[in-house]
Amino acid sequence: MVDPGNVKGKCLESITDNIIQSMAHHIAVIDQQGDILIVNSAWSDYTRINGGDPEETGVGSNYFTVSDRETVRKIKTVLDGTTDRVVVEYPCHAPREKRWFAMNVTPLMDFNRNNIIGAVITHMDVTDRKLLELRQQKDLDMAKSIQKRVVLEPIEQENITVKGFYLASDQLSGDLYAWYKISSHQYGVILLDIMGHGVTAGMMSMAIRSMLEGIITDEIEPGKVYLKLNEQFHKFFKSGRGYKNFFCTGIYMLIDTDEKSISYINAGHPGAVGLSGNESFILSSANPPIGLSKEPDVKTGKVQVSEKTKLLLYTDGFTDSMNMRLSDGESFILQEMHLNDDIHEHFEKIVSDLNRKDDIAIVSVSFE
């Protein structure tokens, strides 16, 4: 007499086998010892096409003996239940073709789904994705090197030093700084933080960078520089979906070494921290970010200094990466400024040691 349960079981077994055999990925099932129990035809074909011996990786052979030690270790973490899944990407280049595969290992449970009795190993051809990633990486590396090339040399003169330092959270930075000698005793220094980060912010920062020298050397005064930048933002960057509220924060200072003054404008940017002798000051924001308001009221400030003066400008990535609120960040920076006369070296080290969430840029200025 035919057992209907047995017929159903055989039927399911046959369907399962057909599914495995029909899959394009290379599939093998191993037991706890690494012995291969099942392979599909894609697995066997691949071994044959690549001149391998199907005996070595076919049913009855041991997968651990043909795998490197690290791969075996990873497979065993699935077999002993330490991990639910292991994915390993590896190159598998043919003489005339570059190829990459991803090995995916998942546990094979017993009938009651209580115990791990083996593992299912799948190899997928990921060459197309890998090639795309490599091309993108190459493009990003090139863009990054272009962005680095447009960073200005520091100003290191007898009476004034201006230096900058940035670290990008992605390949490209949306933070941007520049400085220009306007006359024998006037220097324009600017730090901008473009909204967002990554490729878009990096591209925007390069576009803005190309305008800066003209704007700063023509307009000179902080209020005029801000208005001109704001105008350019509205003109060039604010059309199209997603760009309606595109903006950047920034701080621009006009330093006059004869007058011993700092005229500045801060547009939604964290306050620059200054120390002149023992007197400290903050160049706080009093204006909306560049690009957010069509006709902003302009509020500029001016600080008169008498002694040797140090200033640190920074983007909010600095305080965010330290999990500090803006006000706490100002106190921290001021406290640190007292510790080392070379504030640039001091803060560059602090920034380099941080676990960054966002782009970080700092600009340090010292003048007599």
Added chain:
Amino acid sequence: MFSYEIEQESERAKVTFEGDLDIDCTETIEDELIPALTGYKSVIIEFGAVEFVDSSGMGLLLNLVQSLKDEGVSVYIRRVREEVMEVFDLLQIPEILGRHTFVG
């Protein structure tokens, strides 16, 4: 991870935000929330469970509020955390959206 929940009461809607507001919320805000909230007379955005807003998130919030206002919807943002309000103030968001937009 950002999420939101809309509670509606006739012509008014209350939308509760939770999580960080950043660039990952772009589709959620632009493709889901703006169309979903357009048509109400007034919208209250509960902001108390938002701990962090980056510059992209700030742009999205401005876009949301301004798009709704352009459609004649009154928008109010409620219970902004102190540390988030510090950033809003730095960027003069209350001046841009109107001080009355921010309530309790």
